[in-house]
Amino acid sequence: MMNALYVHNPGRNVHHTRFLDLGKVSVLCGRNNSGKTTLLESVRDIGMNGSAALGSPAIRLEGEFAEALWRQVENECKVNNWSFSSAKDQIERAWGGDLLDLEKQREVVERIGAFRGYSNLQKAVENAVATALKKLPKRVLVPAKRLRLQQAAFKSEPSGELNPRGENLLNYLFWSKNQVQGSRPYSYYGELRGHFSTVTEGFDFDVTLSGGSLTLKILPPFGGKWDAAESFGLGLHDVLLILAVALAEDAGLLLVEEPENHVHPAMQRRLLQVLKRETTNQYLLSTHSNVFLDNAFVDKVYFTEFVDGEVRLSDVTSKASLLDDLGYEVTDNLTADVVVLVEGPTDVPVLETLALRREDLRLKQIKFWPLGGDIMDQLDLSVLTDSNKVVAIVDDDPGSRRVRDRFLAKCAELEVRCHRLGRYAIENYFTVDALRSVYGGQLPEDVTRITPRTKLEKQIGFNVKRRNRDIAEAMSYEDVAGTDLGDFFDLLAEVAR
Structure with a gap:
């Protein structure tokens, strides 16, 4: 799991923001327009451009990032007959032992005045950064505006990965349902139905094919009859999509905006429990619901504010814990x-x-x-x-x-x-x-x-x-x-x- 994140995205008013001591389930709360969505999107985009950076204990100067950097610096020192200990000392002072910040690459190079001929220092830093980024888990953002799952044109193969807005969900599910028994896709479909039933207290779903169109059908509990999903509330659609994405990913970082949308508090609690106990992913959720601040399931709570033109983040876990415990x-x-x-x-x-x-x-x-x-x-x-x-x-x-x-x-x-x-x-x-x-x-x-x-x-x-x-x-x-x-x-x- 990621233990910490460093996000720097000036174009979105996010400056040197740190998520520290992340747990399996971490939550963002705050008023509307306080930057929750901006932070989730910035976390999703880490490593895609120079405006975002990554940090965790694994890539502090004392971690794996340091090992990769020092190996390359030491090799360069041997080739040029330079003092490795002196070079290391100056790099550490320039970096300040802080979380990795791509913007500091130039500063590090500029401050190594004693080694002006060290032309490959920048390349060594870039290689170490690339090594660290490879260790970053996949990040998937499930947006607040999710599609209502009703019908879709049939495709023999699902197009690419499962789309977190739900565009190709029915094709993805129908394809999984019809794979060889015992295969991972077939098992995935069964697990999804089981967890969907748990969260919704007995509802079931199925994807059927008729006339070239796929239809999502839902079976209510207590002797109900199968009916088209459009006959049921949006809460069931949202729960199905969130569970489908969560189970499709494997040990990634799943970012979910407002998982409580259209969902009854009791169902929210069961959804949170399944995410926490029954999946391998790590989660960063934005929410307005006190259910998603439940101490029994949430490891970390962050509060967002928009102050003086920038998004600010504060750790309010202890405060949220106190309110919940009281x-x-x-x-x-x-x-x-x-x-x-x-x-x-x-x-x-x-x-x-x-x-x-x-x-x-x-x-x-x-x-x-x-x-x-x-x-x-x-x-x-x-x-x-x-x-x-x-x-x-x-x-x-x-x-x-x-x-x-x-x-x-x-x-x-x-x-x-x-x-x-x-x-x-x-x-x-x-x-x-x-x-x-x-x-x-x-x-x-x-x-x-x-x-x-x-x-x-x-x-x-x-x-x-x-x-x-x-x-x-x-x-x-x-x-x-x-x-x-x-x-x-x-x-x-x-x-x-």
């Missing part, structure tokens, strides 16, 4: 299959992550609502229970027993099923292996087990709450399946059904 998305709560009341915001990432490990919970709309710990008995729970299926979970911290007892009494009054854990706190369900995978040598060597009813901080010497999600990510569901926390997830699955 539960400040009211619409999500109204459309959720289940609302889970938890004691504090740091419990949310643990429960959220482990819920995704269960097959029967993975595709459910579950909203975790933190109650603020010691003030949870003062909240008006009837606001939630009037319109949602609600369950609650509390731990056994003895310091909050009175508050917890009053909260349990209120839950009983409102007929909210509340699960009381037998351990001190949610952190007491972490495994030693998971803690060690996150904290390494910081975890004392003599810690071999976690005592259930003693505060974890006292056992290991430091507070882990800030990294609760990372620790939960290092666990499997089997780590809690035999505990009373596993019993809570059984309850959650029952209510969600």
Whole structure:
């Protein structure tokens, strides 16, 4: 995967913009006309001309880019009987250890004053740049304006690669459908139907040929009949196209504009999960939907602004994470299959992550609502229970027993099923292996087990709450399946059904 991107496209008002610490799924958010589309198009065009440049840890001066550059510089120094260490020192000072910037090539050459006869330095830099660009994954942009998939003239072979706007999608799908069983195209068609059904909760599609024309047909769930795709909403068309492109690419960087267009929030969530868990690509998405800012699926969130005539990018992952962990998305709560009341915001990432490990919970709309710990008995729970299926979970911290007892009494009054854990706190369900995978040598060597009813901080010497999600990510569901926390997830699955 690409760990970082450097984009410089002055013609589009993008100047020396860096995407750092990219994950599998990264998201661009911002107001209309703030530069989201411009950034996606600039990323797509990296390496195509001198106005864009590429950077990643693999091609910083300490990485593979450096190795390619220094090999060529060293060879040139040997031929001309120059000092390689002196040449290297001056190149490093000229470059400044920054991400690769094609504009700096001239500057590097000009500042090597001690080696004016070094005529091949520019060529060495260009060759190193070319080597680095070869490592750049393929980039495909799925634009916001996508075609409605209805009919198309039949062609015996699909023309070129799958077009991300959908021009040749029906031919591509029909050709894939009719390849030899067991071949990659044939398997691709089956996988696409399976993921389409998952995301849309039971819809199916097929491409048929009649009178020289291809027609996309859709079968609704629950005993519906096959009908032309034009009889169905644009959301199904968009989901099919995005999935088709995502599955057709292999370990590339897929850029998608507004994947939420025409798509219901529950379907958006399932689409995001399939992209994250079931495909090999890396994604950079632009969105206006809070669903695509879900901590459970999104690794990085960037905010775009157009300020003083240029597009500016800032990393707001921690801010987005905080808002999400605090539960400040009211619409999500109204459309959720289940609302889970938890004691504090740091419990949310643990429960959220482990819920995704269960097959029967993975595709459910579950909203975790933190109650603020010691003030949870003062909240008006009837606001939630009037319109949602609600369950609650509390731990056994003895310091909050009175508050917890009053909260349990209120839950009983409102007929909210509340699960009381037998351990001190949610952190007491972490495994030693998971803690060690996150904290390494910081975890004392003599810690071999976690005592259930003693505060974890006292056992290991430091507070882990800030990294609760990372620790939960290092666990499997089997780590809690035999505990009373596993019993809570059984309850959650029952209510969600």
